[in-house]
Amino acid sequence: MPLPIQPTAAGVAFKPEHGxxxxxxxxxxxxxxxxxxxxxxxxxxxxxxLERLAERYPLSVHGVGLSLAGPDRLSRSHLARLSAVCxxxxxxxxxxxxxxxxxxxxxxxxxxxxxxxxxxxxxVADRVDAVQQALGRAILIENPASYVxxxxxxxxxxxxxxxxxxxxxxxLLLDVNxxxxxxxxxxLAPGPxxxxxxPARVGEIHLAGHAATQDERGHPLLLxxxxxxxxxxxxxxxxxxxxxxxxxxxxxxxxxDVPPWAELRREVDRAAGMLEDAARRRLGRAx
Amino acid sequence: MNRPRATAAxxxxxxxxxxxxxxxxxxxxxxxxTGADLARRFAVHRNNVLSGLVEALGQRFPAVAAIVGDxxxxxxxxxxxxxxxxxxxxxxxxxxxxxxxxAAFPPAAGVPYLADVARIEVARTRLFHGxxxxxxxxxxxAxxxxxxxxxxxxxxxxxSRYPVVTIWEMNAGLRPPAAIADWSxxxxxxxxRQERVPVLRVGPAAAALVQASRRRRSLAAAFAAALAAEPGxxxxxxxxxxxxxxxxxxxxxxxxxxxx
Numbered sequence: 326m327p328l329p330i331q332p333t334a335a336g337v338a339f340k341p342e343h344g345x346x347x348x349x350x351x352x353x354x355x356x357x358x359x360x361x362x363x364x365x366x367x368x369x370x371x372x373x374x375l376e377r378l379a380e381r382y383p384l385s386v387h388g389v390g391l392s393l394a395g396p397d398r399l400s401r402s403h404l405a406r407l408s409a410v411c412x413x414x415x416x417x418x419x420x421x422x423x424x425x426x427x428x429x430x431x432x433x434x435x436x437x438x439x440x441x442x443x444x445x446x447x448x449v450a451d452r453v454d455a456v457q458q459a460l461g462r463a464i465l466i467e468n469p470a471s472y473v474x475x476x477x478x479x480x481x482x483x484x485x486x487x488x489x490x491x492x493x494x495x496x497l498l499l500d501v502n503x504x505x506x507x508x509x510x511x512x513l514a515p516g517p518x519x520x521x522x523x524p525a526r527v528g529e530i531h532l533a534g535h536a537a538t539q540d541e542r543g544h545p546l547l548l549x550x551x552x553x554x555x556x557x558x559x560x561x562x563x564x565x566x567x568x569x570x571x572x573x574x575x576x577x578x579x580x581x582d583v584p585p586w587a588e589l590r591r592e593v594d595r596a597a598g599m600l601e602d603a604a605r606r607r608l609g610r611a612x
Numbered sequence: 613m614n615r616p617r618a619t620a621a622x623x624x625x626x627x628x629x630x631x632x633x634x635x636x637x638x639x640x641x642x643x644x645x646t647g648a649d650l651a652r653r654f655a656v657h658r659n660n661v662l663s664g665l666v667e668a669l670g671q672r673f674p675a676v677a678a679i680v681g682d683x684x685x686x687x688x689x690x691x692x693x694x695x696x697x698x699x700x701x702x703x704x705x706x707x708x709x710x711x712x713x714x715a716a717f718p719p720a721a722g723v724p725y726l727a728d729v730a731r732i733e734v735a736r737t738r739l740f741h742g743x744x745x746x747x748x749x750x751x752x753x754a755x756x757x758x759x760x761x762x763x764x765x766x767x768x769x770x771x772s773r774y775p776v777v778t779i780w781e782m783n784a785g786l787r788p789p790a791a792i793a794d795w796s797x798x799x800x801x802x803x804x805r806q807e808r809v810p811v812l813r814v815g816p817a818a819a820a821l822v823q824a825s826r827r828r829r830s831l832a833a834a835f836a837a838a839l840a841a842e843p844g845x846x847x848x849x850x851x852x853x854x855x856x857x858x859x860x861x862x863x864x865x866x867x868x869x870x871x872x
Binding site for chain 2: 362368369370371372373391392400402403406426427428430433434438440442444445473475512540548
């Protein structure tokens with residue numbers, strides 16, 4: 326029976342090298358998230374391990390390949406692969422990105438920026454709707470880490486996401502690191518961004534580390550590397566997000582310079598502590 | 613036709629093309645805040661694309677990378693990713709044509725066995741992600757008590773003119789690198805055994821038997837094929853080795869008490 330994810334659950338993006346530690350940990354973390362595309366093979370050790378993990382951990386399936394804002398048609402074959410993963414594991418959460426990742430005949434393995442226009446909003450909403458129909462469930466859509474903007478954009482990102490959620494019925498995955506990275510890179514104000522999102526729609530939060538650099542002109546440039554501990558500014562923004570949204574299942578992502586399980590757990594536990602505090606504050610307010 | 617959408621799609625296509633073309637100009641229609649370096653911003657995406665694809669190939673071809681070293685590998689992988697980017701987002705099968713690419717890649721001409729090592733790595737990752745059980749045996753059209761050689765697992769054979777298994781083992785950390793005295797050809801057989809995909813040495817007779825098993829040939833026909841492939845071989849010994857390895861089985865489909 327698939328395990329549910331609690332609002333105060335703090336989880337980690339699963340790396341196969343942590344398999345044995347995750348299975349042996351006497352104090353399992355709140356959930357594990359996997360990239361859907363890593364489990365689209367027919368069988369083998371990756372599935373064997375994930376099936377064992379699914380007995381101990383609630384699962385979240387995170388897609389990186391649907392290219393929802395792409396210029397080509399939605400890939401039916403990729404949607405079928407995603408459906409198969411969701412049928413196999415019945416994950417508690419399923420998410421994808423507000424991004425595109427290539428053109429027909431060339432998957433470019435990056436999450437590319439979306440023109441925030443009315444036609445694009447209709448296009449992405451239609452596709453999210455098609456995905457939800459195919460999966461028979463609502464999905465969450467994640468905000469991107471941005472480096473450039475399209476000159477044609479007429480809607481701000483928070484408004485685009487909010488309207489997308491209203492039109493398609495999807496939830497939102499708020500990546501707090503992405504928001505911080507985009508805010509610094511594009512000069513946005515993250516506070517008003519959070520205020521524009523509907524708390525009822527935010528179904529998951531991502532935390533990750535980034536690299537702080539400068540371009541040749543001395544302008545700050547943050548890189549969403551997932552290669553470092555979560556930055557202090559991101560923890561502060563996370564606290565602000567919890568104040569606004571209450572406790573929301575929170576995931577720590579680390580893809581580069583991946584530390585041992587125990588070290589990742591310390592960061593996960595810090596998020597878990599903040600989630601418990603947020604739940605207490607919420608109770609205190611209600612009382 | 614919705615004109616704004618068509619324009620947006622065209623702009624996205626130009627953006628995508630510029631990501632993989634090192635000589636392309638910055639795509640039109642993108643912006644960064646005043647004071648920021650737009651070219652540097654676009655280079656972040658360019659680097660994400662190429663480093664992501666090179667990394668995916670590096671994970672699939674670690675022995676090839678060990679043989680040629682990281683800078684050479686990155687140059688070859690970058691070229692491959694530009695010419696043959698993945699068609700879909702499942703990167704486990706990205707690089708299926710990397711062996712052929714390496715065989716024709718002029719800078720790798722001095723490493724003639726490189727493509728064969730890559731073939732081993734293609735087969736190895738394919739089997740690693742492959743189905744856990746063979747597809748059910750089709751029901752034969754005609755009944756009979758002929759003993760047949762049949763597959764017992766998904767098996768891959770890599771034929772080489774070089775001692776490719778020894779070279780692969782040295783570069784996969786399975787044996788210490790050393791000068792190779794005997795440059796006799798080696799053929800590799802790969803199959804999945806629980807969580808692992810071992811790479812075994814086989815001769816032409818065994819390869820012929822594996823081939824015969826895929827066609828569900830009779831025992832007699834399979835032995836004849838083995839002897840034709842390797843005159844003077846002991847086909848029974850070769851078959852026994854393959855059965856013990858879990859690669860093939862012998863089946864008499866309509867004997868009483870079997871295949872019920």
